[in-house]
Amino acid sequence: MNLRERLVAERLKRNLTQKQVADMLSISEVYVRKIEKSQRNPGRETMLKFESIYGIPDRKLFPDLFRVSIDTKRINII
Known part of the structure; x- marks a missing residue:
């Protein structure tokens, strides 16, 4: 499952192509x-x-970039 499904869904809901979005954002397709x-x-x-x-x-368009991860494993130093 793509974590950025909302990003794609919003583009499709507006009937925009990736090229149109790229032009709007001044980035490449x-x-x-x-x-x-x-x-x-x-x-x-x-x-x-x-x-x-x-x-x-x-945060809703890019949930993967805002996910908080707490690392519970530690290296024990002797």
């Missing part, structure tokens, strides 16, 4: 595709641009 597939992570500025065009908080 390939980069949009990789962001949607979680193969690349956008910078903060790009996340805010996505938030602006979709009207959805970045």
Whole structure:
């Protein structure tokens, strides 16, 4: 399951192509595709641009980047 399904769903809901989104964000179509597939992570500025065009908080568009992970394993130093 792609963690960025909401990002894709919002684009499709607006009948936008990846090329149109790329043009709106001033980034490449390939980069949009990789962001949607979680193969690349956008910078903060790009996340805010996505938030602006979709009207959805970045935390909902990119939940994988905001997940809090608490590491409970420790290295015991003797």
